[in-house]
Amino acid sequence: MITFENVSKRFGERLALDNLSWHMDEGEAVAFLGPNGSGKTTVLRLITHETQPTSGKVTVGTFHARRLRRGHRALLRRTLGIIYEDFRLLNDRTIFENVALAVRIAGRFSNEEVIPRVLYALEEVGLQVKQNVFPSELSAGERQRAAIARAIVNRPAVILADEPTVALEKKSGEEVIRLLKRIHSEGAAVVVATTRRDVAEGLGARVIHLDDGKHVDDGGQMLPGGENSGTQGVATGPSVASGHSGS
Amino acid sequence: MHLFYLREAARSFRQHRGLAYTAVFSLTAALTLSGILLLLTHNAEMQMKALGDRREMVVYLRDDVTPAQRDILVGRLTDLYGPVTYVSKEDAWKDFAKQLGDPSLLEAVQENPLPASLRVKLRPALLTPGAMDLAAKQIGEFPEVEDVRYGEEWVHRLDQIGATLVKGTIAVGIVVALAILFIVYNTIRLTVLARRPQVEIMSRLGATDGFIAVPFVLEAMFEAGLAAFLSLALLFGVQQGLSARVVGLVFLPVPQALMFVGAAIGVAWLAAVLALSRVLRAVGP
Numbered sequence: 001m002i003t004f005e006n007v008s009k010r011f012g013e014r015l016a017l018d019n020l021s022w023h024m025d026e027g028e029a030v031a032f033l034g035p036n037g038s039g040k041t042t043v044l045r046l047i048t049h050e051t052q053p054t055s056g057k058v059t060v061g062t063f064h065a066r067r068l069r070r071g072h073r074a075l076l077r078r079t080l081g082i083i084y085e086d087f088r089l090l091n092d093r094t095i096f097e098n099v100a101l102a103v104r105i106a107g108r109f110s111n112e113e114v115i116p117r118v119l120y121a122l123e124e125v126g127l128q129v130k131q132n133v134f135p136s137e138l139s140a141g142e143r144q145r146a147a148i149a150r151a152i153v154n155r156p157a158v159i160l161a162d163e164p165t166v167a168l169e170k171k172s173g174e175e176v177i178r179l180l181k182r183i184h185s186e187g188a189a190v191v192v193a194t195t196r197r198d199v200a201e202g203l204g205a206r207v208i209h210l211d212d213g214k215h216v217d218d219g220g221q222m223l224p225g226g227e228n229s230g231t232q233g234v235a236t237g238p239s240v241a242s243g244h245s246g247s
Numbered sequence: 248m249h250l251f252y253l254r255e256a257a258r259s260f261r262q263h264r265g266l267a268y269t270a271v272f273s274l275t276a277a278l279t280l281s282g283i284l285l286l287l288t289h290n291a292e293m294q295m296k297a298l299g300d301r302r303e304m305v306v307y308l309r310d311d312v313t314p315a316q317r318d319i320l321v322g323r324l325t326d327l328y329g330p331v332t333y334v335s336k337e338d339a340w341k342d343f344a345k346q347l348g349d350p351s352l353l354e355a356v357q358e359n360p361l362p363a364s365l366r367v368k369l370r371p372a373l374l375t376p377g378a379m380d381l382a383a384k385q386i387g388e389f390p391e392v393e394d395v396r397y398g399e400e401w402v403h404r405l406d407q408i409g410a411t412l413v414k415g416t417i418a419v420g421i422v423v424a425l426a427i428l429f430i431v432y433n434t435i436r437l438t439v440l441a442r443r444p445q446v447e448i449m450s451r452l453g454a455t456d457g458f459i460a461v462p463f464v465l466e467a468m469f470e471a472g473l474a475a476f477l478s479l480a481l482l483f484g485v486q487q488g489l490s491a492r493v494v495g496l497v498f499l500p501v502p503q504a505l506m507f508v509g510a511a512i513g514v515a516w517l518a519a520v521l522a523l524s525r526v527l528r529a530v531g532p
Contacts (some may be wrong), residue, residue: 048451050532070456070528078453088448092262101283105454111250174433 001026001158001189002047007056009042009213016042019056024206026157029190030199032187034210040193043210044160048080048203049189061157077079080107081151081188087161089135089150096120096131099150106154121153122146125179141172148179158189163200177202255462256469263438267470270434274474275481278511280400282482282499285507288498290417295409302374304328304397306365306381310392320363320391328382329370336363342466364394424514429520431467435514439463439526446530460523464516471515473506 002024011016017039024030032040045051046058049123051069082222089098099118103109109117114182122128125145135143144164161180165173184190194200200207209216260267306324308317317333322330334342339361344353358391373382379402383395439446449459479499486498 029460051449066251074450074453074455075455082451085440088447088451090256092445101449102452105449105452105458107458 001028002044003057003059004046004116005030005057005059007053007058009039009046010049010054011217016213017046017053020210020213020215022031022208022215024189024191025047025188026201027184027187028185029192029203029205031192031194031203031205031207032210033194033197033207035195035198037212037217038210039213040195040210041162044082044162044191044193044214047158047160048082049076062239065152078154079156081159082153083147083151083161084166085166087140087167088145089143089146094132094134095127095138095146095149098135098146099153102150104151108154117153118149120151124152125148125149139172141168143173144168144172145146145179146178148176148183153190156188158191161190161192161194163194164192165194165196173199174202181195252432255348256465259438259442259462259466262471263441266434266438267368267466270430270470270475271474273430274478274511274515275472277423277426278478278507279481281419282478283485284416284419285488285503286482286499287294288412289503291412291495292409292498294495295405301503302368302369302379302381302402304369304386304395304398306367306386306392306396307362307396308364308391309393310362312363316391317363317365320389321390324365324386326468328367328373328386330368332366332368334364334366336361338517339364356451368490373466376403407493411495424510428518428521429472429509429516431471431515432522433465434470435467435519435522436526439523439530441529446527447532450530450532456523456527460520465522467515467519468512472508475511479504519528 004020005095006171007017007020008015012069020039020043022030032043034040043049047060049058049060049063049068057064057066061079068076070156089095090101090154093101096118097123099121102113103114103117110191117127119131122131122204127142127145127149130138131143135146144167148164151161159180164180168176177199180190180192184203188203192199192203192205197207261306277522289448308320314322321331321333328451340359347353367386369382373379376399379397382400383397383399386392387395483498486496490496498504
């Protein structure tokens with residue numbers, strides 16, 4: 001489903017990712033664990049094609065190209081559900097409208113289907129009663145739950161979560177983890193980037209430790225590129241599928 | 248889905264009212280300038296058409312033409328060029344005497360030297376300088392015809408004035424179109440930049456450029472349409488105010504006014520598409 005083959009990413013002089021290889025299958029949960037600046041968010045941005053690898057190859061489903069065309073990039077993102085640490089909700093729209101926007105963007109559903117889909121997603125995260133409230137009127141935990149509703153409303157095969165609990169107090173954080181775990185148990189693959197071990201453990205995810213852009217084992221020891229001792233699903237085979245090659 | 252785009256465009260207009268109103272006022276100013284020239288050109292064309300309609304060709308007949316030959320010629324000229332009026336030698340002399348005013352001046356003239364003539368009111372299709380030249384040449388070849396006059400120089404001058412007016416309108420139209428392009432291009436650019444967080448979020452959610460662009464394009468077209476209607480209203484006010492002083496000043500006919508609005512909206516569409524094709528590449532993550 002997602003494969004990184006010897007991927008390096010350099011931002012100017014700084015090497016954000018150093019020869020990273022990993023693979024995950026459908027329905028799997030993977031947590032990238034590491035301190036700030038270790039390259040976790042870069043991994044997620046490479047998956048969403050917000051940035052391109054300096055070297056190596058990233059494959060997401062049937063999308064595999066160094067640089068996708070804009071139309072294909074949009075298509076790729078519509079197959080993902082993304083949750084940000086700062087929620088990225090539109091403050092001038094109600095929670096309902098924020099979630100409905102993702103349904104409109106997906107373009108797969110008729111006007112009649114929009115309302116029930118949105119209400120169902122809001123119900124799943126326990127926010128149906130606050131559907132007409134604006135993000136600024138919600139607590140941080142509620143805003144993150146709204147962002148999760150937006151991420152899951154189109155039933156994507158993969159949910160990406162970048163520090164989903166970092167802006168939340170403990171109780172809200174636990175609630176979000178429970179929610180992600182439930183989504184995962186319903187069949188969605190989940191990729192989480194986090195600095196907190198309890199998040200990875202709470203999700204029951206396979207952990208990939210990153211430090212300074214390098215894949216390290218639990219003891220902080222760096223592994224050679226392409227290996228992933230103690231974990232499963234290392235990228236060794238061919239890409240998942242062909243098609244959607246970008247320009 | 249179409250309603251969704253309209254609602255998004257309305258939301259954008261409401262949220263950036265300052266920017267939208269500035270754009271509408273700037274566009275109104277530019278369109279009013281162009282509209283004034285369009286109004287002047289239209290009125291000048293109307294006047295020229297009225298003058299042109301009065302254009303006629305005078306065909307002088309030889310003195311030895313018999314009434315039968317004359318009647319045949321009248322029939323042929325009527326068929327080929329338009330209605331013909333016969334002016335006899337006597338009528339021509341009376342007209343001349345009337346124009347001269349003092350009958351004593353003609354006492355010395357013993358014989359009427361003026362020829363009989365045919366006045367041909369040319370069909371509208373023949374009222375161009377080229378067609379008139381050709382018609383005069385053809386009529387001159389009839390054996391009964393002594394000479395043909397139609398104010399050649401005046402006709403050419405009238406035609407030149409008309410051509411200059413049309414060129415002037417096209418030139419001002421191009422300048423105004425460029426001004427609209429510039430105004431709308433920058434307004435859309437600023438609107439997108441002002442809504443950058445929203446555009447970024449939509450792009451991250453997988454929105455295509457088209458999905459993001461449509462509301463902005465609709466907004467630009469709405470602004471241009473509104474500005475065009477405002478400028479037409481201003482022009483109508485000016486025309487009504489001046490019509491008491493300037494006889495025959497008329498407003499633009501409805502089809503021309505609608506074309507004016509349509510052209511403004513079309514240019515705004517082009518400007519918005521150009522602006523968005525550049526700015527979305529810069530803004531989207």
